[in-house]
Amino acid sequence: MKINVQVFAALKDYFTPQFTIELIDGTTVGDVYRLLTAEYPEAVSILAKCKPAVNDCFVDKAYVLSNDEHLLIIPPSSGG
Amino acid sequence: MKFITKSPIDLITMLSEAHDPKAGAIVLFSGEVRNHSHKKAVDYLFYECYIPMAEKIIREIIESSYTRFKLHKALCCHRIGKVGISESAVVVITASSHREEAYAANRYIIDRVKHEAPIWKQEFFSDGTHEWGHNCSCHQHQEIIQ
Numbered sequence: 001m002k003i004n005v006q007v008f009a010a011l012k013d014y015f016t017p018q019f020t021i022e023l024i025d026g027t028t029v030g031d032v033y034r035l036l037t038a039e040y041p042e043a044v045s046i047l048a049k050c051k052p053a054v055n056d057c058f059v060d061k062a063y064v065l066s067n068d069e070h071l072l073i074i075p076p077s078s079g080g
Numbered sequence: 081m082k083f084i085t086k087s088p089i090d091l092i093t094m095l096s097e098a099h100d101p102k103a104g105a106i107v108l109f110s111g112e113v114r115n116h117s118h119k120k121a122v123d124y125l126f127y128e129c130y131i132p133m134a135e136k137i138i139r140e141i142i143e144s145s146y147t148r149f150k151l152h153k154a155l156c157c158h159r160i161g162k163v164g165i166s167e168s169a170v171v172v173i174t175a176s177s178h179r180e181e182a183y184a185a186n187r188y189i190i191d192r193v194k195h196e197a198p199i200w201k202q203e204f205f206s207d208g209t210h211e212w213g214h215n216c217s218c219h220q221h222q223e224i225i226q
Contacts, residue, residue, distance in 0.1 A: 006130075008128060008130060008198065008200060009128055009200035009202070009212050010200075010212040053133065056132050056133050056136070072130065072133075074130070074133075074198050075200060075212075076214075077194060077195055077196060077197055077198060077199055077200065078194075078199070078200050078201045078212065078213035078214060079127065079129075079158055079169075079170060079193060079194050079197050079199030079200070079201060080111045080158075080169065080170050080190065080193065080194035080199075080201075
């Protein structure tokens with residue numbers, strides 16, 4: 001299956017803002033975090049602080065992804 | 081009203097929307113861009129935002145403020161993109177019968193917006209460097225009010 005991933009702010013220092021990844025069925029959000037950490041170990045500390053969201057709703061890392069879903073990896077807010 | 085804007089926030093216009101005949105107190109908070117940070121001169125800030133979720137979250141925070149406090153009006157607008165020194169980055173206005181509720185609600189809204197809305201600040205310094213902002217410092221207050 002294919003998942004669309006979007007990252008923001010400091011994560012863009014490591015990853016392209018939006019990309020698609022091929023995953024096997026049953027892949028969780030936590031699995032994607034592990035894949036991204038393996039690709040860019042330097043990003044591990046910021047990834048650990050990020051909250052995942054799917055289709056604009058926050059989810060936990062045990063969430064099982066489905067084909068064509070839009071995974072957002074959201075760093076800690078720093079607005080204001 | 082718009083919760084997110086790419087245009088300068090007009091404080092006077094926004095304040096004029098907050099008047100209510102039942103309100104004896106209106107509190108306006110304007111978070112403005114200062115010219116220094118981390119002991120360095122700042123040229124401007126740039127705010128990145130994931131608009132669909134930011135609008136939804138700010139709307140939920142405003143709705144929650146009406147439940148928690150005796151408010152007649154609650155408004156919030158966050159600017160995104162490039163914001164210059166002394167310009168408003170975020171404005172919260174609360175109107176209540178009495179000042180205690182207006183102050184408390186205003187603090188509640190701004191703290192939650194800073195902590196929860198997917199908006200990220202990047203500081204551009206006069207020495208040519210830039211840096212993503214760190215997480216807001218309102219955790220302690222959040223723990224008190226939750």
